[in-house]
Amino acid sequence: MMNSNEFMQVLLDYVASGQVGARDILMSVSAAGLASGLSAATVQQALTAGETQTLNQAKAKRAYDYIVIGSGASGSIIAGELSKTGADVLVVESGGEDAGTTISNPSIWFYNVGGPLDWTLPIAPVPQLNNRQFNMALGRVLGGGSSVNAMVWTRGTERDYDTWEGHGATGWAFKDVLPTFKAQEDWEGGANDWRGVGGPVHVRTPGDPHPTAPAFLEAARQMGFPIIDDLNGPMRAGAGYINMNIAADGSRASSARAFLRPNLGRPNLTLLLNTHATRILFDGDRASGVEIVSGEVAQPICAALAGTCRTMCSSPAWSIGTEAKSPTAPRTATGSRPRSICRAGWTPIRLTSAWCLSNSRSQRRKRRPGSRRLRKKVSRLRRRWFSLRAAGRSGSRARTGAMRP
Numbered sequence: 078m079m080n081s082n083e084f085m086q087v088l089l090d091y092v093a094s095g096q097v098g099a100r101d102i103l104m105s106v107s108a109a110g111l112a113s114g115l116s117a118a119t120v121q122q123a124l125t126a127g128e129t130q131t132l133n134q135a136k137a138k139r140a141y142d143y144i145v146i147g148s149g150a151s152g153s154i155i156a157g158e159l160s161k162t163g164a165d166v167l168v169v170e171s172g173g174e175d176a177g178t179t180i181s182n183p184s185i186w187f188y189n190v191g192g193p194l195d196w197t198l199p200i201a202p203v204p205q206l207n208n209r210q211f212n213m214a215l216g217r218v219l220g221g222g223s224s225v226n227a228m229v230w231t232r233g234t235e236r237d238y239d240t241w242e243g244h245g246a247t248g249w250a251f252k253d254v255l256p257t258f259k260a261q262e263d264w265e266g267g268a269n270d271w272r273g274v275g276g277p278v279h280v281r282t283p284g285d286p287h288p289t290a291p292a293f294l295e296a297a298r299q300m301g302f303p304i305i306d307d308l309n310g311p312m313r314a315g316a317g318y319i320n321m322n323i324a325a326d327g328s329r330a331s332s333a334r335a336f337l338r339p340n341l342g343r344p345n346l347t348l349l350l351n352t353h354a355t356r357i358l359f360d361g362d363r364a365s366g367v368e369i370v371s372g373e374v375a376q377p378i379c380a381a382l383a384g385t386c387r388t389m390c391s392s393p394a395w396s397i398g399t400e401a402k403s404p405t406a407p408r409t410a411t412g413s414r415p416r417s418i419c420r421a422g423w424t425p426i427r428l429t430s431a432w433c434l435s436n437s438r439s440q441r442r443k444r445r446p447g448s449r450r451l452r453k454k455v456s457r458l459r460r461r462w463f464s465l466r467a468a469g470r471s472g473s474r475a476r477t478g479a480m481r482p
Contacts, residue, residue, distance in 0.1 A: 122339070122342060123338075125342040126338065126341035126342040127341075129341065129342050129343070129344055129346075130341055130347070130348055132344075133344065133346075133347040133348075134347065134348075134349065137167075137347065137349070138165070138167075138347075138378075139376075139377075139378065139379060140165075140378065140379035140380070140381040141165045141166060141167040141347070141378065141379070141380065141381060142159075142164035142165045142166065142380070142381050142382050143156075143159050143164055143165070143166045143167070143380065143382065144166075144167045144169065144366070144367050144378060144380050145159070145166065145167065145168045145169070146169050146354045146367060147169070147170065147171070147221060147354075148168050148170040148219050148220060148221060148333055148337060148348070149216060149220065149221020149222055149223065149332065150220075150221055150222055150223040150332045151332075152168065152170075152221065152332075153168075153220060153221075153223070153331075153332040153333045153335075153336045153337035154332060154336045154337075156168045156336075156337055156340075156346065157336040157337050157339070157340040157346075158336070160340045160343045160345055160346040161340070161343075163345060164345065164382075165345050165347075165381070166345060166346050166347070167347050167349065167378060168337070168346070168347065168348045168349065169349050169352050169353075169354050169367065169369055170218075170219055170348065170349065170350050170351075170352065171217060171351070171352065171353050171354070172194065172216070172217040172218035172219060172221075172350070172351070173218060173219065173350050173351050174218075174219055174350060175218050175219040175220045175224045175331060175333055175334070177194065177218075179192070179194070179225075180194070180218070180220070180224045180225065180329060180331070181328045181329055182328070182329075183228055183321070183323050183327070183328070183329055186225065186226065186227055186228065186329075187227075189214070189216070189224075189225035189226075190214045190225070191212070191214070193217075194216060194217055194218045194224070194225050195212075195214050195215065195216065195217060195225060196214075196215040196216070196217045197212040197213075197214065197215075198212060198213045198215050199212055199213075200212065200213050214226075219333045219337075219348075219350060220331040220332055220333030220334070220337075221332070221333075223322075223331040223332035223333065224329070224331045224332075224333060228321045228322050228323055228329060228330075229319050229320070229321060230262070230278070230280045230309070230319075230320040230321055230322045231308065231309065231319070231320065232258055232309050234312050235251040235312040236312070238250055238251040238253075238254055239251055255271070258273070258309075259271075259272060259273030259276070260273055260276055261273070261276045261277065261278050262274075262276045262278050262279075262280045263275055263276045263277070263278060263279045263280065264280050264281075264320075265279070265280065265281040265282070266306075266307060269310075271307070271309065271310045271311065272307070272309065272310070277335040277336055277339070278322050278330050278335045279322070279323065279324045279325050279330050280309075280320050280321065280322055280323075280330075281320070281321060281323055281325075282318040282319070282320060282321070283318055283319070283321060284327075286318065290318065293316070294316055294317070294318075297315075297316035298316075302314065302315050302316050303315040303316075304316060304317055305317035307320075308320060322335075349369070349371065351371065352369050352370070352371045353369065353370045353371075354367050354368070354369055355368050355369070355370050355375065356368040358377060358379075364380070365379065365380055366378055366379040366380050367380075
């Protein structure tokens with residue numbers, strides 16, 4: 078059962094992503110008797126974001142400056158920060174809205190593991206893990222893992238960062254990354270040399286810990302371990318309560334709520350939910366775009382700053398399992414595949430030079446001899462690909478899930 082704060086956060090999530098409008102939110106708040114709990118500024122921010130996203134989604138472009146695949150812990154931050162530069166940013170999220178009770182209510186987070194919001198990625202047995210077979214929990218929802226995990230806010234040890242720098246990772250010493258950690262958080266204990274306040278992520282210790290938690294700390298004290306007030310403070314051995322990214326109102330402070338939602342009112346940021354990224358498009362050995370699928374329609378989207386063939390951006394969407402009838406439908410061929418992508422089960426593609434030549438208006442008169450035969454050959458390959466795609470569509474989506482953050 079949601080409390081009033083969780084209900085309002087969920088409602089604002091729906092509004093900000095364009096799922097519901099002003100009339101819907103007013104009716105829902107009034108019916109629940111929560112009108113006094115919403116600030117005018119918060120509601121206006123959500124309404125502005127909702128209107129912007131509704132317009133952006135209805136007039137989706139064929140090219141964006143940046144395409145962020147996945148709105149997880151890192152994707153939400155990257156997209157939100159890039160949008161502040163004025164660049165056109167597209168966020169493609171395979172999952173849906175982060176409005177479930179198991180997301181907003183921190184006390185029942187464990188219901189997310191193995192549920193519909195989890196990619197449940199199978200992990201191959203390895204000797205280092207005693208050859209066990211298990212699934213890794215990965216969030217398939219707006220916010221990714223930050224919407225389904227246990228909300229433990231921990232930085233890692235100072236020694237690890239300094240070791241990275243010692244091995245050549247310049248700029249990754251703890252003293253270098255500490256300012257970023259402090260800027261992200263709004264620590265309930267106040268600012269000091271180690272902690273920051275005023276950031277987008279509210280961080281606190283458990284307000285009502287389980288009875289076993291203080292018993293654990295007492296056992297540690299009896300064994301001679303020091304009790305630490307702040308585990309993200311000076312790094313030393315000991316025991317203490319964990320830090321958690323839980324908002325002041327008691328709801329989950331996910332990456333999407335902290336970094337993405339406040340920026341959804343920007344006209345240069347577009348969020349597509351329930352949209353699958355099925356292929357990365359290559360221009361030579363450089364990623365230049367992505368194929369996305371929403372419902373039964375697939376279409377290529379260009380990353381304009383990648384220097385890709387601009388003609389791809391003018392091609393229409395085509396349906397899965399059917400041959401595109403438009404003369405500008407893309408011809409594709411398997412390109413060279415980086416090993417890391419091959420291991421993940423992806424099949425990257427690149428545009429052939431024949432397609433670029435045959436569909437670019439400025440190049441129509443420069444077709445080389447034999448290009449007609451090549452176009453026919455590519456067309457046959459494309460028809461075969463569509464038939465194979467229709468047969469193995471579910472398997473393809475499963476492989477896509479393996480790349481999720």
